[in-house]
Amino acid sequence: MLNTEKDLELRSQDTICVNESRLQHKWYHNIKYLIVGILFGIVFIKAEVISWFRIQEMFRLQSFHMYGVIGSAVLVGMISVWIIKKMGIRTIYGEQIVLHPKQFNKGQIYGGLIFGLGWGITGACPGPLFAQIGTGATVIIVTLLSAVAGTWVYGLLRDKLPH
């Protein structure tokens, strides 16, 4: 068994999204995340967020749609996080909700620019890649595997890259 604290520290490396829960659960507790994922995927498709065309319009300033989607998502997220903090809302297991502040590093600029270039070509960030595969665009499996390869190469070169 790995040291939990050390493990959390390692997982927090270069990531904004950390599983802060210290509780151990049986596997079936994770099914609720599958359901949230399904609902999330449905919204992605119904709002055409996963459309290559919508992303092209966004970067050509030809449509407000994506700006509206991301902007209103951020606004609702901000208000929700504020309420959670203000009211000290806990998880359904009674655990305190923890949000770690993130440190700036140059990777957010270099990596951000690199991701932006890829986003402009593929018209998809990681989430939409999964949804596109679901809609039957099976060739996107290649793009997803390539993204996994990109993540792996980053892990390999991490110490040599400027941060």
Add this chain to the structure above:
Amino acid sequence: MLSFLKDPWPWYVAGPLIGLTVPLLLILGNKSFGISSSLRHICAACIPAGIPFFKYNWKKEVWNLLFVSGIIIGGVLIHQSTPVAVNPELVKELAGYGITDFNQLVPQQLFSWQSLFTLRGVIIMVLGGFLVGFGTRYAGGCTSGHAIMGLSNLQLPSLIATISFMVGGFVMVNLILPYILSLTI
């Protein structure tokens, strides 16, 4: 009601629903919303190769893999029946690159198994995917982790990352992509 189910949802319906994922995941189990992490967990689970960055207990992050599996299932369940209504200027421009089919959310003429055998297809699907995977991890998150989760939590690094995403996207789409789309091989 029927047209609401059939037609594409407007941004003011979809955006808030996506935003609600943030508190939902936090309340369900202290999980910070983020999707690109799943790519790292796949590396940690399948090909860690002794790289320290992938040597952690990925089983604790199974929730994230189930979440993205759910996104795939969502795609299987729902079919967008109407063609994508694309801005006429974009329609005109894309026609010049031989992209005329707007029936699918991803253009068939770019993303298909056949076009994987063209230079244009390889750049778009293989190189594009690589940049997405490498860049998101280097930046520490993607549109969900930085732009939505990070900004929701008022994190300056996430704002910097989000601006960088947008700059990269604008440069690619307006300055570089036209040359890639013009490739006929």
